[in-house]
């Protein structure tokens with residue numbers, strides 16, 4: 001039959017779909033009857049729920065990513081972005097990491113390009129804001145927080161010090177709350193190495209437009225999380241919006257204003273921009289219009305799942321599946337099986353999964369969970385958070401590395417060094433060249 005399956009995006013949906021196809025279609029792949037290609041700017045899949053632990057220094061950043069070429073030896077990996085999908089002609093426009101763009105033809109396409117931060121036109125946001133969706137952002141933030149402790153310790157200007165020690169997070173979903181809780185815990189822990197910084201000198205502000213935090217764990221556990229954060233001295237401002245942050249001057253809708261060097265934006269996600277160019281239909285929220293069988297509505301040979309897709313929740317008529325890993329992983333399994341059914345001319349199956357709740361880490365030995373109606377808080381929830389995510393992180397190799405990181409952290413204190421220098425590796429060399437010219 002010689003069919004080419006192109007998967008746009010090598011994250012949760014892309015990796016798990018390809019893994020299952022690699023296994024189910026092994027004979028066809030060996031015979032050259034089927035070829036699978038994944039296109040992604042990165043050569044790895046990021047296990048995003050571990051980003052907060054990487055930011056806190058409990059996990060090495062390399063251990064929360066799965067290398068696509070190693071995990072998927074039967075799949076061709078192309079690094080770059082898909083800039084356009086022309087489904088009528090069965091081609092995508094591919095911009096490789098280097099060189100000219102070209103068209104790639106396919107028989108079956110899987111749209112698995114995930115989401116990007118949903119931002120608002122707030123003055124100053126692009127200047128000082130940073131998201132929390134990638135390894136790069138998590139590690140840059142870690143370096144930044146630790147660097148700012150160095151700045152605060154070394155200055156004798158109280159304004160510079162206050163600004164350096166003020167950290168703002170906007171958005172109190174699991175990305176925002178976990179990022180803030182882990183970074184705050186790490187920063188507080190690090191103050192023991194500084195002579196003139198006390199934990200109480202750090203100011204952490206969580207800004208949330210609605211009246212609750214962590215909706216993923218339900219109202220009761222959300223309320224408990226709110227109390228916990230406040231007990232830790234974190235200022236949680238509910239029903240409050242960021243109005244501007246030009247040059248680090250933060251202005252909030254409750255009338256407060258202050259200076260901060262760090263502002264993390266985690267106020268929701270929107271589909272990857274690739275959906276806006278091409279001929280795939282979109283729903284009212286700008287996601288790819290998808291059926292319960294994970295096909296792109298009104299098309300043949302096009303499938304979509306995960307954050308990029310508006311997948312109807314058949315367990316909750318009229319609603320869509322939330323953009324989370326719980327759905328993405330399960331959708332990938334049904335999607336891969338439906339591709340096989342499609343190739344064999346069989347009837348497709350619907351995706352059906354009832355959201356079972358969530359677990360969240362709130363710093364070392366602290367967590368909150370509401371799974372299958374079982375509500376846990378504190379250490380038991382943190383333990384559940386770790387064991388659950390350990391069971392989910394792809395490949396045995398990564399699981400072992402994660403356990404080794406955690407075990408080391410039991411015996412040695414966590415690393416609190418800022419390696420921000422890696423973000424500007426040529427500065428020293430440039431300065432040396434400049435001296436020579438002079």
Ligand SMILES: Cc1cc2nc3c(=O)[nH]c(=O)nc-3n(C[C@H](O)[C@H](O)[C@H](O)COP(=O)(O)OP(=O)(O)OC[C@H]3O[C@@H](n4cnc5c(N)ncnc54)[C@H](O)[C@@H]3O)c2cc1C
Pocket residue numbers: 008009010011012013014039040041042044045046047048049050051052080081082083112113114115132133134174175272273274305306307308323324325326327328358359
């Ligand atoms: C900090 C954080 C914590 C989280 N914690 C949890 C949790 O505890 N539980 C939970 O269920 N969910 C959690 N999530 C959400 C979860 O990670 C996402 O819902 C999940 O990653 C979605 O999977 P996906 O495959 O749709 O997208 P992704 O995993 O984001 O993959 C999308 C891929 O597409 C690639 N891509 C994008 N555009 C293009 C293009 N034009 N061409 C080619 N490739 C492209 C990207 O590089 C990326 O590799 C968390 C998210 C974050 C950020």
